[in-house]
Amino acid sequence: MDAIQRLIDGFIDFEGQRLSEVLTTNILLAAGIVGWIVGFVLQDVSYIVYIGLAGSLLAVLVVIPPWPIYNKHPLRWLPAGAGTASDQSAEGDGGVKVKKEE
Numbered sequence: 001m002d003a004i005q006r007l008i009d010g011f012i013d014f015e016g017q018r019l020s021e022v023l024t025t026n027i028l029l030a031a032g033i034v035g036w037i038v039g040f041v042l043q044d045v046s047y048i049v050y051i052g053l054a055g056s057l058l059a060v061l062v063v064i065p066p067w068p069i070y071n072k073h074p075l076r077w078l079p080a081g082a083g084t085a086s087d088q089s090a091e092g093d094g095g096v097k098v099k100k101e102e
Helices: 002-009 014-042 045-063
Strands: none
Touching: 014 045
């Protein structure tokens, strides 16, 4: 049941996001090039549209579902309370440590 819930929730990691972006770009680019060539050779604009729509549908089917390939590098979070207050910088200081006056 837990595996089904994770599949429905759709979590992907940062590497999975990069992979999905690259796949989307390449699928749409390939569909556009193939559609243009076929439409040019056959002198029919409808082939360009149909091949472009087929490429868009393929990109949707490849990218939108949270396939397990998109979650191969999950983030490892620190346990709660792992850091101490002296190790953390003050909120809003941009990560710059400020020497406190006593």
